[in-house]
Amino acid sequence: MIDLPGLGPNGEYRSRKRETVVDTAGTPVADLSIAPPLYIARAMAAQRNSTPLPVDQRQAALRKAGAVFATSEAAGLDFEAYVAVASQVSGLPIAVTRFQAREVSEAVFGASDAIEPARPIGAAPDWRGLRRGQPTAIWSRRGDVFGVHASGNAPGVHGLWPQALAMGYRVAVRPSRREPFTAHRLVSALREAGFRDDDVAYLPTDHAGADEIIASADLALVYGGSDVVTKYGGDPRVFVNGPGRTKILLTAEQDWRDHLDVMVDSIARLGGMACVNTTAVLIDGDAAGLAAAIAERLSTIEALPPDDERAILPTQPIESARAIAAFLAARAIGTTAMLGADQVVADLGDGRAVLRPAVHLLADLDSEKLNTELAFPCAWVAPWERANGIGPLRDSLVISAFTEDETLVDELLDEPTITNVYRGPVPTYYSAPGLPHDGFLADFLLRTKGFVSFS
Template sequence: MIALDALGPNGSYRTRNRLTITDVAGGPLAELSLVPPLFVTRAMATLRKVRPLPLDKRVTALMEAGEAFATGEVDGMTAAEYRHTVSRMSGMPMPVVRAAAESIALRAASAYDNLQAARPVGAVNDWRDPRTGRGAAGWIRRGEVFAVHAAGNHPGVHAEWLEAVAAGYRVAVRPSRREPLTPYRLVSALRACGFGDDQVVLLPTDHGVADEILRRADLGMVYGGQEVIDKYAADPTILPNGPGRSKILVTGDWRDHVDLIVDSVSAQGGTACVNTTAVFVQGDPGPAAAAIAERLAAIPSLPPEDDKAVLPVYPLATARVMESYLLAKASGARAHLGGDGVVDELSTGGALLRPAVFELADPSAAQARVELGFPCVWVVPWTREAGVAPLRDTLVLTAVTEDEGLLDELMAEPTIRNLYIGDHPTYLMAPGVPHDGYLGEFLMRSKGVIRD
């Protein structure tokens, strides 16, 4: 099996307490070392004592590490072996894993530029800047140590915290138990390309020790469900990332936008927070739901490591639990696809979760907020009188409309964090476009500077 050791400030560390990581069929793939509280305490204290690499070395090392991660051999594992293992471990379709690796490389190379996109126009990066002679704002870190409680639903989540590395934070990552290989490989690549062992660490822990990593850091980023959002909502030092509940609104003829809808629902295996959860159409939602269902039903059932795979695969027991949850939540909704179940067992082990399409009668129905880790969409009627209310609490809203008054309202609504106008899929992540605000807004702050 693959040994996924802790990566502490003094190098790799193999613990006695190790967790077996299985593939989707239940076969053992790796052993993950789980560190005790004292190891966490000492590691975090070490991160706080060291200084960051100089900026030019950070930028170069990040670019080289991203390239090594995506295409090279890291800790004895080739890029092809990494992709295959992650696909079997997480159940993510191979094309999604490949695209995520490329995205991580791109984000590593552009991490500092992305960070700079958040810098206020009146702020400077260095007190030596000539503008400080007449008074300006210096843009500085809010702390020194950054902690990440990573998610395992998609490898691409690890592209985000690279901006903290670019900013000069020393970073501690607690990997997900579902898929710890991606952060292990990324931290290993960063170390191999110039970051010291005391600059970025991987601290796998059990749940009882996890919060200690956050307590010992200055700032932290966590991933999880609504319960995670609720737990950390009032803590200004923690940035929680939870359900996206991304949506599409079509006020005209939906027939011209079926490709957009199906793509937004099914891309990334339907597992990401930017996948479409609900589609609001002006008029009768039934024909739209039927057309979407017909297209999604044609997606083939393939094992995750297949180059043409689209749908995510889970251990059979997990898939059955998710299916039961869906069917309970869908009570009262009209099923166009998946009403009799969504689990499709594979001969290679594990089970696909096939797409589901349900039609709702009320734009305010609670089901439209239900987000699951596979292509599942609720098709909902919308009227101008319903307005913005049912569209709130949304990570990405794609609005296909020519109603500029409505667009003004959507743009002003603070709980709609991203607004895409026209035929743009909800999962689109373009350079310079913030994901949920700029991470730099959380990592940095302005400090008044004036000098002789």
């Protein structure tokens, strides 16, 4: 059993209340301390009473932490042992887990640089060095303490919040109790690299403690599904990363055969578990032919346990997998199953099941089905015409539009509920330095203040 204590302002914290972390086969792997609300309130009060490290020290510590995360030992685990256990508990294939963990390392290393593309061109990061009497804007924090409710579906979510440390925030992280290892390893690395104990805290907790983190923070980041959006979406202090409902659109002049590789990859890459995986494909053309071709390609993916380096598909406890399949079967009523719910569950015989891909053809633009996002490769294919407009594409994290229609691209960019637009055969999971995911985190954490000095 791996011991995972909390990491508070006074170092390691072991509570009376403990929770056993199990892998997808139900085997216990770790003993997790659960911090009570009172401890969390005191820990975050200590963070509020501290001042941030100087900017050059923060930058140096982040660069060092990126390397430490990938090379050091935390909770008795070296990097490969950490990758293995994170894969076991999340069900994410081990090769995908390793790839995302390395991306976290790189993101932490470059966290200070990553906030620069968000800085308004007229804003200075610091008033020092400005000319006497020079009126300008200063980029400034909107608070001091930042709370994070992390999800446990993949390590990659932990690549974002270290940017808050670069901005001078003190950060309190509530890890997912499903996969608490990445957050523990990252907070340990940040402390080893030079951040103080009250700069960044690791606070595993239950629902009451989670509410305390939000209450004690000036601003917060939460991940989750529609229930999380409902709970926090109206709170201006909370930045909600909710469902992706990511889509691909092909207009009439496109031959879908030219883009099949990109579409299949967008559906299945990252185990199909990410918000940037394609949920729906809309086509002005042969929807039935496209759905059949996608299904044929996805059906060739072998169902392998997550510790197999060749594994592509995610794993769940057998009962959870059956529940997902039952939900899918109910939601798919009225569609044509190319790869239906009846073949989704691939029993590994040890309490785990691999989730095989699912593909359904819709007769019309049913928004409820098109926006049904599940944590495995599951795609809905539907016919679309230019006359339908962009209504069926709303509420999407990413739209990859395979089109020559520049007016359509303008409409997609102008639609407030569409977060990212990629034109041409760009996979929906595409990322690059300087490319925002759900806006820039700095857009939420920083603001401009007017400044002028005559002394």
